Amino acid sequence: MPVRKIVNDFSITIATVNGSGSQTANTAILRSLFKMGIPVSGKNLFPSNIQGLPTWYTIRVSKQGYTARRDVNDIVIAMNPASFERDLAAVAPGGAFFYADDIKAPITRTDISAYPMPVKELVRSADVSPNLRDYIANMVYVGILAQVIDLPLGKVRDSLSVHFKGKEKAIQSNMDIVQKAAAWAADNLKKSDPFSVAAMDKTGGLIMSDGNTAAALGSIYGGVQFVGWYPITPASSLAEELNEYLPRLRRTEDGRNTYAILQAEDELAAIGMTIGAGWAGLRAMTSTSGPGLSLMTEYAGLAYYVEVPIVVWDVQRIGPSTGLPTRTSQGDLAFTYYMGHGDTQHILLLPGSVSECFEFGWRAFDLAERLQAPVFVLSDLDFGMNQWMTGPFQYPDTPMQRGKVLWEEDIEKIKDTWGRYRDMDNDGIPWRTAPGNRHPASAWFGRGTGHDEKAKYSEDAVTWETNMARLKKKYDTARQFVPKPVVTGTGNPVGIVAYGSVVPAVEEARDLLRQAGGPETDFLRLRALPCTEEVREFVQAHERIYFVEANRDGQLRQVLSASMPDQAGKFRPANHNDGLPLTARWVMEAIQSQEAK
Amino acid sequence: MATPIQPAQPNRVGMSRNDYKGLPSTLCQGCGHNSIASQIIAACFELDIVPEEIMKFSGIGCSSKSPAYFLNRSFGFNGLHGRMPSLATGALFGDHRLRAIGVSGDGDTASIGMGQFKHMVRRNVPMLYLVENNGVYGLTKGQFSATAEVGLELKHQGANRYMPVDICMEALVSNATFVARSFAGDPKQVKELIKAGLAHRGIAVLDIVSPCVTFNNQVNAFHSYSWGKDHEAPLHEISFVPKLGEIMLEDAFEEGAVREVTLHDGSQVILKKLEKEYDPTDRWQALRMLEEAQRNNWMVTGLIYVDTSRPSLTDTYNLPDTALNRLGEADLRPGRDTLEGINASLA
Numbered sequence: 028m029p030v031r032k033i034v035n036d037f038s039i040t041i042a043t044v045n046g047s048g049s050q051t052a053n054t055a056i057l058r059s060l061f062k063m064g065i066p067v068s069g070k071n072l073f074p075s076n077i078q079g080l081p082t083w084y085t086i087r088v089s090k091q092g093y094t095a096r097r098d099v100n101d102i103v104i105a106m107n108p109a110s111f112e113r114d115l116a117a118v119a120p121g122g123a124f125f126y127a128d129d130i131k132a133p134i135t136r137t138d139i140s141a142y143p144m145p146v147k148e149l150v151r152s153a154d155v156s157p158n159l160r161d162y163i164a165n166m167v168y169v170g171i172l173a174q175v176i177d178l179p180l181g182k183v184r185d186s187l188s189v190h191f192k193g194k195e196k197a198i199q200s201n202m203d204i205v206q207k208a209a210a211w212a213a214d215n216l217k218k219s220d221p222f223s224v225a226a227m228d229k230t231g232g233l234i235m236s237d238g239n240t241a242a243a244l245g246s247i248y249g250g251v252q253f254v255g256w257y258p259i260t261p262a263s264s265l266a267e268e269l270n271e272y273l274p275r276l277r278r279t280e281d282g283r284n285t286y287a288i289l290q291a292e293d294e295l296a297a298i299g300m301t302i303g304a305g306w307a308g309l310r311a312m313t314s315t316s317g318p319g320l321s322l323m324t325e326y327a328g329l330a331y332y333v334e335v336p337i338v339v340w341d342v343q344r345i346g347p348s349t350g351l352p353t354r355t356s357q358g359d360l361a362f363t364y365y366m367g368h369g370d371t372q373h374i375l376l377l378p379g380s381v382s383e384c385f386e387f388g389w390r391a392f393d394l395a396e397r398l399q400a401p402v403f404v405l406s407d408l409d410f411g412m413n414q415w416m417t418g419p420f421q422y423p424d425t426p427m428q429r430g431k432v433l434w435e436e437d438i439e440k441i442k443d444t445w446g447r448y449r450d451m452d453n454d455g456i457p458w459r460t461a462p463g464n465r466h467p468a469s470a471w472f473g474r475g476t477g478h479d480e481k482a483k484y485s486e487d488a489v490t491w492e493t494n495m496a497r498l499k500k501k502y503d504t505a506r507q508f509v510p511k512p513v514v515t516g517t518g519n520p521v522g523i524v525a526y527g528s529v530v531p532a533v534e535e536a537r538d539l540l541r542q543a544g545g546p547e548t549d550f551l552r553l554r555a556l557p558c559t560e561e562v563r564e565f566v567q568a569h570e571r572i573y574f575v576e577a578n579r580d581g582q583l584r585q586v587l588s589a590s591m592p593d594q595a596g597k598f599r600p601a602n603h604n605d606g607l608p609l610t611a612r613w614v615m616e617a618i619q620s621q622e623a624k
Numbered sequence: 625m626a627t628p629i630q631p632a633q634p635n636r637v638g639m640s641r642n643d644y645k646g647l648p649s650t651l652c653q654g655c656g657h658n659s660i661a662s663q664i665i666a667a668c669f670e671l672d673i674v675p676e677e678i679m680k681f682s683g684i685g686c687s688s689k690s691p692a693y694f695l696n697r698s699f700g701f702n703g704l705h706g707r708m709p710s711l712a713t714g715a716l717f718g719d720h721r722l723r724a725i726g727v728s729g730d731g732d733t734a735s736i737g738m739g740q741f742k743h744m745v746r747r748n749v750p751m752l753y754l755v756e757n758n759g760v761y762g763l764t765k766g767q768f769s770a771t772a773e774v775g776l777e778l779k780h781q782g783a784n785r786y787m788p789v790d791i792c793m794e795a796l797v798s799n800a801t802f803v804a805r806s807f808a809g810d811p812k813q814v815k816e817l818i819k820a821g822l823a824h825r826g827i828a829v830l831d832i833v834s835p836c837v838t839f840n841n842q843v844n845a846f847h848s849y850s851w852g853k854d855h856e857a858p859l860h861e862i863s864f865v866p867k868l869g870e871i872m873l874e875d876a877f878e879e880g881a882v883r884e885v886t887l888h889d890g891s892q893v894i895l896k897k898l899e900k901e902y903d904p905t906d907r908w909q910a911l912r913m914l915e916e917a918q919r920n921n922w923m924v925t926g927l928i929y930v931d932t933s934r935p936s937l938t939d940t941y942n943l944p945d946t947a948l949n950r951l952g953e954a955d956l957r958p959g960r961d962t963l964e965g966i967n968a969s970l971a
Contacts, residue, residue: 056759109961138705151869189969221938231853233968233971234967244963247958248957248963250950250953250957251946251957252717252949253714255713255714276958277956277958279944281944283943283945285948285951285955286937286948287712287941287943287948292740293739294737295707296707296709296713299704299709299711300710302703303701303703303710303711303713303715304671304713304714304715304717305714306701306711306715307716307718307949308718308719308949309717309948310956311714326707329703333701414929419967422960423957427952427957439904458701461700461718461949462679462715462718462719462949463676463718463721463950464676465674465676465677466676469676470696470697470698470700472691472692472700472701472702473699473703473905475702475704478701484692507671544849559676597698
């Protein structure tokens with residue numbers, strides 16, 4: 028009998044070979060826990076490889092509801108001979124180690140519970156065709172783990188049903204092996220570890236999704252009409268989900284498509300097509316990651332200067348260069364903010380949860396069209412490719428905002444005063460027309476070269492500077508439209524500023540700091556650039572501000588230092604990036620160590 | 625004796641020739657590109673195209689400036705060097721009923737833009753893609769382009785070491801559905817091919833040798849006026865006949881000496897046989913002819929290849945009859961119940 032019991036508060040790491048189909052098994056465990064009402068999070072730590080290299084999947088079970096990565100491995104499931112030794116070494120003292128018993132390596136530790144799993148034997152006895160055996164092999168650890176930690180098999184079945192979209196044959200052939208494995212464990216394993224799960228009621232009303240699916244769905248509810256894209260990890264699944272859902276959601280009664288999605292030859296063309304479509308009056312988007320973003324730079328500058336509304340999703344991975352294609356980062360913020368040669372500044376949306384990926388999916392189009400500018404949404408691999416429990420996707424609460432567009436009857440009224448780039452409303456945002464407008468005064472010539480208020484070519488110095496000043500004014504107008512930050516806590520001298528997928532680690536770190544005796548912190552979750560007035564107010568109200576970011580240089584801290592130099596002396600770095608999601612413990616220690624000085 | 629000025633006859637859509645004009649050209653005096661701009665104006669006027677129903681695109685270079693010099697009442701977009709095809713591809717989805725004309729150059733197409741050019745061709749983007757090909761970079765003052773012939777000598781550059789790119793050959797091997805070549809010094813043929821290209825529903829690649837009077841007009845250079853005049857070998861005489869047929873200008877063709885190609889809108893290109901039997905619907909023959917021309921140093925002009933059977937890019941997307949850019953929230957935002965269903969499936 029275990030001395031102590033640890034219920035709903037531990038982590039599981041599953042070590043497999045990349046390409047062995049373990050994703051189905053891992054997601055089944057994750058979703059089963061979710062369906063038991065227990066807060067969970069799952070992160071896939073995988074190599075840039077199709078098949079053969081080691082891969083790990085970590086699941087965190089947290090009765091408090093924390094979803095950040097934890098770097099302690101309470102339970103390790105070892106299916107990969109190549110990583111066996113390090114997997115064994117990684118088990119926390121007192122932890123549990125499940126291993127495929129065909130791996131002939133000695134169990135060299137006595138401070139853990141080690142459970143052999145007869146994977147090959149159980150698979151051989153299963154009634155499946157030989158070519159499916161590799162796939163169902165992973166179901167052995169699902170069954171054995173379920174038995175040992177008290178995970179009801181009914182929940183596993185429910186989860187497989189979601190995964191296989193209700194296809195009974197696939198569900199049953201997987202469940203057969205799960206049941207066999209669980210029965211074997213009941214008969215043959217004696218529990219000696221402290222970990223188990225028990226039903227809770229903390230996931231009611233929540234859903235489980237990855238950020239790329241959320242972004243795709245949000246874009247569809249935002250009325251996306253054109254998608255130009257090129258495959259790149261970790262952004263590919265965003266476009267693939269658009270391919271999945273658009274035909275279901277966006278056909279007319281007579282079966283016509285109200286959208287077009289086109290896989291381009293590269294990112295240069297993907298953004299070119301997107302800009303063409305945006306210029307032609309469509310809600311147009313592309314999705315990419317760092318290297319693709321670099322390729323898109325020249326066209327992004329053109330979109331800024333010609334004032335074409337487009338949405339660009341950057342699902343960040345770690346760079347520079349090719350970097351680590353399957354590892355997460357927040358390394359593109361500074362680059363995207365200034366992306367393009369000459370004087371450019373872009374609008375950035377920074378979703379802080381998977382449900383916000385959905386929200387910013389539709390909101391980005393409203394912003395792009397109202398501001399006639401490219402809008403960049405910075406997600407990352409951690410959000411984009413991992414499954415998160417999150418709030419249900421909320422139907423847009425405002426009608427579509429198409430911005431200042433003139434069709435035939437509109438232009439007839441103002442044709443004598445209108446110019447494509449004339450600031451008629453003193454907000455820096457001009458009125459635009461789109462091809463297909465049949466009014467003889469509607470056409471204009473888009474160009475990346477210098478142009479006047481009528482979009483005519485001009486090299487005049489005053490015209491150039493006046494237009495650039497207007498673009499800056501427009502950028503200031505954007506501050507009224509972008510999502511405001513979310514502030515929690517007040518009155519403490521220490522503030523934290525963060526955005527994106529590090530937010531769960533920050534929220535947990537604030538609790539850890541409190542439990543450790545301080546400092547108590549206030550938290551500003553930034554949701555967009557340019558900054559709104561609330562950001563300055565927060566900064567002014569605090570003595571020390573920590574910027575928690577997953578990058579080497581503290582890019583948001585740099586950007587805000589430049590925009591409020593009078594406050595920059597208060598800013599402190601709490602940033603690092605090794606390709607893994609930040610942990611709450613790291614965040615806590617980064618703040619504690621500087622507070623102690 | 626002065627002839628009395630006749631008021632210009634409007635065309636079938638009530639437009640005068642002036643309605644198709646652009647701004648005054650800022651290119652060099654005598655530039656072949658200016659002559660091409662005039663033929664675009666003439667072709668659109670004669671085809672009764674409503675200027676608001678055509679879009680203009682270009683990349684970067686002398687050629688790419690020229691869309692400002694025709695069709696002032698049409699929307700236009702002068703994009704990035706070599707990347708106009710992607711811009712046009714996206715824009716054509718805005719209102720798929722519009723026609724498009726893209727003007728590129730030899731640098732814009734055959735150097736930086738080779739990738740986008742080939743992909744535009746293989747997608748059969750519905751656009752007349754016109755290359756004003758002079759074998760030289762004019763705006764940066766006289767460097768070799770990828771279509772310059774091997775051995776050509778230019779001031780400051782020395783002799784060209786590399787084999788030239790043949791734009792028509794590249795188009796053909798990428799499965800273009802319309803490939804033609806002309807010479808800026810032959811305005812009648814240029815105009816007929818522009819008309820045929822505008823009537824073609826799909827990519828129409830028209831490579832026009834357009835000499836650079838400033839940087840590449842030596843007597844012996846392939847892309848010069850004098851060489852072109854001496855070496856041009858038309859495949860056939862061409863006449864374009866619009867669908868309505870009333871403007872049949874030439875009726876001198878004899879049976880057996882002409883070949884008619886019917887384009888998508890019902891209009892026809894009539895090819896008069898010259899020296900040999902040439903069938904522009906035979907891709908293999910077109911490839912062999914281009915190869916032969918290259919070996920013999922001929923500049924063969926005319927309609928090299930046409931295939932009217934393949935659907936254009938936008939035809940394959942099952943779009944509504946209404947232009948996408950006229951759709952509103954009711955068409956574009958799925959109902960609330962659908963999202964509830966999705967949330968339920970993810971719970």
